[in-house]
Amino acid sequence: MCNGNRGEDLAFERFSLLFIYKRDRISSVSLSIFIRLLLCLCFVTIIGCTWKPRRMAHSGVHKDRGELRIHENLDELGTDLAEYIAELSEASVKERGVFAIAISGGSLIGLMGKLCEAPYNKTVDWAKWYIFWADERVVAKTHADSNYKLAKDGLLSKVPVVPSHVNSINDSVSAEEAADDYEFHVRQLVKTRTINVSDISDCPKFDLILLGMGSDGHVASLFPNHPVLDEKDEWVTFITDSPKSPPERITFTLPVINSASNVVVVVTGESKAEAVHLAIDDAGADCLSLPARLVQPTKGKLAWFLDKLAASKLDGSQFSE
Numbered sequence: 001m002c003n004g005n006r007g008e009d010l011a012f013e014r015f016s017l018l019f020i021y022k023r024d025r026i027s028s029v030s031l032s033i034f035i036r037l038l039l040c041l042c043f044v045t046i047i048g049c050t051w052k053p054r055r056m057a058h059s060g061v062h063k064d065r066g067e068l069r070i071h072e073n074l075d076e077l078g079t080d081l082a083e084y085i086a087e088l089s090e091a092s093v094k095e096r097g098v099f100a101i102a103i104s105g106g107s108l109i110g111l112m113g114k115l116c117e118a119p120y121n122k123t124v125d126w127a128k129w130y131i132f133w134a135d136e137r138v139v140a141k142t143h144a145d146s147n148y149k150l151a152k153d154g155l156l157s158k159v160p161v162v163p164s165h166v167n168s169i170n171d172s173v174s175a176e177e178a179a180d181d182y183e184f185h186v187r188q189l190v191k192t193r194t195i196n197v198s199d200i201s202d203c204p205k206f207d208l209i210l211l212g213m214g215s216d217g218h219v220a221s222l223f224p225n226h227p228v229l230d231e232k233d234e235w236v237t238f239i240t241d242s243p244k245s246p247p248e249r250i251t252f253t254l255p256v257i258n259s260a261s262n263v264v265v266v267v268t269g270e271s272k273a274e275a276v277h278l279a280i281d282d283a284g285a286d287c288l289s290l291p292a293r294l295v296q297p298t299k300g301k302l303a304w305f306l307d308k309l310a311a312s313k314l315d316g317s318q319f320s321e
């Protein structure tokens with residue numbers, strides 16, 4: 001009898017312990033679920049409060065002229081452009097360990113200004129950037145017309161790029177020599193694959209070439225009806241008769257521009273709306289030789305960053321959302 005009671009007591013004790021264990025386990029599981037739900041809620045609330053929708057007036061893909069990103073105003077264009085460049089930089093650094101970017105002069109530099117601000121000034125891997133110029137005016141680097149000076153004052157001096165990665169032209173020689181010298185320099189960096197090489201020619205394949213466009217449709221220093229538009233062999237050429245001052249310039253040629261992995265053309269303002277229309281829409285035979293229209297990356301991606309004014313003469317029917 002005595003043993004029977006002891007056995008029942010033990011069984012009851014075990015059952016109670018099991019019950020307490022299960023109850024505690026169930027309550028710790030529900031506590032952890034509750035905490036997770038609470039954290040999710042906090043996260044969603046924080047994101048909800050800080051996220052500002054990127055306002056693009058219109059965005060879509062043109063049937064054969066690349067991606068169109070049309071913005072309400074310059075501020076929104078600048079925000080989108082900074083994010084776009086930062087994403088390309090990250091992808092390129094991940095894939096190749098470096099980011100070889102060629103920039104232009106003019107209004108483009110001001111529109112890249114948000115790259116010097118948070119978060120990009122901290123999050124972009126600036127040490128991996130190798131900077132080149134798609135075109136340069138052959139003037140001293142201290143001259144107000146210098147594309148290098150423009151970029152240095154407006155961008156490069158504000159972010160931690162490595163000075164030896166800034167590949168500017170030799171400004172103490174003639175335009176012809178400066179072009180030869182720059183091409184030689186680019187060739188050395190293609191050999192070491194700091195600049196990638198095209199899969200279908202021996203051309204350099206820049207990770208990104210950023211272009212502006214003049215109201216005459218010029219890009220880099222490739223002006224309408226100029227013989228350098230036909231240059232097929234040189235990577236970098238020169239002109240001494242630029243219709244826009246200063247007359248002496250060096251410029252990447254079309255084969256180099258069209259070999260890039262990414263080409264971005266940034267155009268703003270009503271005065272350029274007609275040239276944008278000719279560069280993008282099917283606007284007859286006249287537009288076919290416009291320099292901006294000759295920008296057609298063979299394998300790379302082309303994107304247009306426009307404000308509403310520059311896009312105001314576009315034929316909307318030619319691109320899809």
Ligand SMILES: O=C1O[C@H](COP(=O)(O)O)[C@@H](O)[C@H](O)[C@H]1O
Pocket residue numbers: 104105106107108135136137147211212213214215218219220221244
């Ligand atoms: O002369 C030049 O002009 C174009 C366009 O300049 P913008 O001020 O009208 O945007 C520029 O992209 C190029 O680099 C520059 O040399």
